[in-house]
Amino acid sequence: MAKTLDYEILVEKFSRGDETAFDRIVEGYSADIAVLANRLLGWPGDVEDIVQDVFLAAFVGLKKFRCECSLKSWLFTITINKCRSYRYKQILYLRFFSRASVKASAVLNPNADNVLMKDETFDKVRLAVQALPLKYREPVVLRYLQELSIEETARILSISKNALQVRLSRARERLRRDLTELIG
């Protein structure tokens, strides 16, 4: 609660023109946003551009932020939107310049596969997560990896709790089907 109030004060200060408040916001949330972006984009590792994009959008829109939800939720919503745009641009790029199929979206970041995934089992898990459609992957990442509550996840994704439950259920079903030998 104290932290929430603290960030409300920071937002208020920033609205009044105090740019050091923005520095503190970046300092406080950049790590969380980097982790979320890294997970949403399939663990590429280098997500600084996306994080910069998120904070740039926040910098522009922070004066209009009315504290109706937490600053963290608001920043996570921006992160999700930026990750969607990023993936969409990459898909377009692949489609137009490398003649790769749309299915390549599942292997957008080969570095992550080669460098970071040493364990074949977890490699399969990560690939299965990346292979999920966006509308299932986002709830899975937010709920199971970021460990957000159902309410917060639903609010960030701008969907109802029921819709979120349905998506999570379907995502689990797909993962269970793809990872049968691991889950049983």
Add this chain to the structure above:
Amino acid sequence: MIEDKIKNLLYEADQTAGGPVPLSANLAAAVRRRANRRNIVNLVVRVAAAAVVLFAFGLWSFTAKKTRDRQRILALEMQIEQLKTQTCATLNLIREVLDEDRKQRRLNELQAQLASYSDPLREIQKQVDKTAFILVYQANRMYRELDQKESAIDAYNRVIELFPQNRWAEVARQRISEIQNNQLNNSKGDLI
């Protein structure tokens, strides 16, 4: 149960993948720089768009003005042509009227000149009358002053012969008749 398994698998997969590359220390400053750059770019784009719009408007208004001027020039040229035609027609009319007037004046002059000339027939008639009168006058003088009756009768006869229709021919006939009557009376007196 399955949910927990999946959750654990995901957690472990995430852990083994490693976290994101550490972010640069001056992230906020970089964001501010990008924001400033974006503001500048936005400003430039707006200014450029405004300039393009202004240029297009200027070009359009210039073209429109040019077109308007050309139309006005064409209209004026047409008016000038019409005025020229009207002027030519008016000049022709004036020329015709002047010609007509000149002809009329010339005709009047000629008529006046013609009117100033006397009638040759009348002149001849006057001369005939005058000649006949002179002959009758000379015959009268021969008869009354010189008492030359024969010569006088010859003179009267010449008048009758030369100008039979003239009034002096009638006078000559009367005189001849008077002379003959006088001769007859004188011869009767002598006989008596």
